[in-house]
Amino acid sequence: MVKPKTKIGFIGTGVMGKSMAAHLIKAGYPVSIYTRTKSKAESLITDGAIWRDTVKKLASTVDVIITMVGYPSDVEQVYFGENGILENAQEGTYVIDMTTSKPSLAIQIYEAAREKNICALDAPVSGGDVGAKNGKLAIMIGGDEAAYEAVQPIFEVIGENIILQGPAGAGQHTKLANQITIATNMIGVCEAIVYAKKAGLHPEKVLESISTGAAASFSLSVLGQRMLNEDFAPGFYVKHFIKDMTIALESAKDLGISAPGLSLSLELYKELAEKGESDSGTQALIKLFE
Template identity: 60%
Template structure:
């Protein structure tokens, strides 16, 4: 997803510095004009707006708080974490940034690799509203549905709501396709009927066709979805909310991961029904 996001920022005219733990993954961007920075400290010192999208909350904590971005960013810089991460961690980064003369927004995204490539991501933002308004043009270069949700951590809470909805939907999509096949129907034809009706969803329209083609390449990794569901379950428990559907979806995805599917895309859940 980061590749598409960077390309859209460059198309919008921004000078973009880039850093990745594996430099080769950034080579294509560098060839197209992105400026390579050899360390997190270097990119922090040489950028006015620092955007991160990494894997897990532990990665977010490392790049921001362990002799990372907060310690090395220039006074007045804006930090934007677009990883799906912990609301509590987003609040902590906000406070640490504020104490160091920096602004911080948590702005996780939805839309997958296709949304990132096409600049059509949904972006959910938490933090100070005046900071959000200042950097809104940057968000507009990467997404279309950009909504300010409230104080620090609100973007993450919104993304967890999104992941809870997707978790249940993916179970339904897989089971609907499996049912159609068992009933002797042509699943592609079934999709033509149900995707345009009340059952319609992003997953049904965009991921179900991949399932039927046996295309399980990652737009969004199974291992990262399991991480998101774990965070959502923990947060829901803290809020005193029961989420049995989410718990079941996480269990099914863990079964897929145990069978070697952790690096597939989330649509690979269908493999459990084959």
């Protein structure tokens, strides 16, 4: 069971990871951090985080390791190999991958960890930069119930909708369902805003009306407002959404289902990326419609 003095290692301090790690520090946990670019972690170090200059050094000195990196290839790099987490973590360590990644990779990590008496969970999140900053992320978890219960106090620091979805890989499958839902929703938000403008309406008032009805969603109320403000800073990168949708589409094909809405959204976001918007927030999709 996690205790207040449980040592936590956090790998990946990007847009969301930085806020998540900050909440853990504020909650009183001793937190060690590693990220490829140390400058991105300076504020956390100032707040009391311990800097480790390699994954290997971090993994051997903590009780719980959380990873929040970019792509499945990054996940593989930090977990496997002689300098990776699984080769250097102590027996009994809990490892939690909160990256949106492949369900098959989550299962691979779980099985490799079990052989070394390490407890692994896949626990991707949803809520964007706002949810991370407010400590109100939705956390979707795959793995053993005993491991989930042991680290639940940590989840409660960074999220509020925390659900064990099933065995290893179930968290990732749930997150992919989340991304499939958002994919077509973002198209609808863009089309609605453009429609409102063309109809001569005040788009802010339109958003105010429809954000509390049957059309209500985070994409509409938060990202729709950012579209109107022409605020395209990344709460969630276009390039990472493309990664998520690509994984989701591959998974859908493996399951034998069609996903035409997902396919269209992926096509549009790839077009957006080709126009130089890879590092913009997902709300930049409106630029293709206006």
